[in-house]
Amino acid sequence: MADDPNGPQAIRKLLPGKLVIASHNPGKVREIRALLGPYGVEPISAADLDLPEPEETGTTFIANAELKAMQAADLSGLPALSDDSGLCVDALLGDPGIFSARWAGPAKDFDLAMASVWQKVEAAGPGASRSAHFVCALALAWPDGHVEAFEGRVDGTLVWPPRGGNGFGYDAMFQPLGHAISFGEMDPEAKHAMSHRADAFAKLVAAVF
Ligand SMILES: O=c1nc[nH]c2c1ncn2[C@H]1C[C@H](O)[C@@H](COP(=O)(O)OP(=O)(O)OP(=O)(O)O)O1
Numbered sequence: 001m002a003d004d005p006n007g008p009q010a011i012r013k014l015l016p017g018k019l020v021i022a023s024h025n026p027g028k029v030r031e032i033r034a035l036l037g038p039y040g041v042e043p044i045s046a047a048d049l050d051l052p053e054p055e056e057t058g059t060t061f062i063a064n065a066e067l068k069a070m071q072a073a074d075l076s077g078l079p080a081l082s083d084d085s086g087l088c089v090d091a092l093l094g095d096p097g098i099f100s101a102r103w104a105g106p107a108k109d110f111d112l113a114m115a116s117v118w119q120k121v122e123a124a125g126p127g128a129s130r131s132a133h134f135v136c137a138l139a140l141a142w143p144d145g146h147v148e149a150f151e152g153r154v155d156g157t158l159v160w161p162p163r164g165g166n167g168f169g170y171d172a173m174f175q176p177l178g179h180a181i182s183f184g185e186m187d188p189e190a191k192h193a194m195s196h197r198a199d200a201f202a203k204l205v206a207a208v209f
């Protein structure tokens, strides 16, 4: 299938050079730059290109990741990599999920968002599960409209009060299974070794590079 226009060989030829990181979240952009480090691409952020922040009208992480990547590829004329992610809490039937950023409000206040999550878990009763997982969908889109998406996940437990100032978003209240510290307390390298974003990225690398 060497001539398959969408096959891995063709995709590999399309990627070297500039790649737009189609995210307006500086925490994500930092992590995606680190994950891309060894792959010889030249990342440019959506903020560098002044790209608009699209409305996330999808009902799944994959759908939102695809629409963000496709818009950025279309507007920039370059391949674009997006990330749609969130925290899914068992006791809240998967909330905040795809609404994780929106729970932080227009001020992007994650102290408030974390407090809302914890308050709702407590309201679910003393026996309510503290189990949660992060999901990350990464989508890679080309200006010709081709798009590929990959989903990753990490399981853990909610902790309260929040712990640690590393990371971003809900990191300070999430402790991955098998570890005694939260993502907020972890070095970036340690988070990259196990995160939902790293899991999705490994799938993308296997398919594309
Ligand atoms: O590793 C993570 N550690 C902590 N929190 C995280 C993580 N990954 C996603 N999250 C939370 C916060 C974020 O704001 C939301 C994603 O929402 P999401 O719409 O995908 O991203 P966003 O609006 O912040 O930036 P953008 O859409 O421009 O990429 O989930």
Ligand SMILES: [Mg+2]
Pocket: 056, 101
């Ligand atoms: Mg967003």
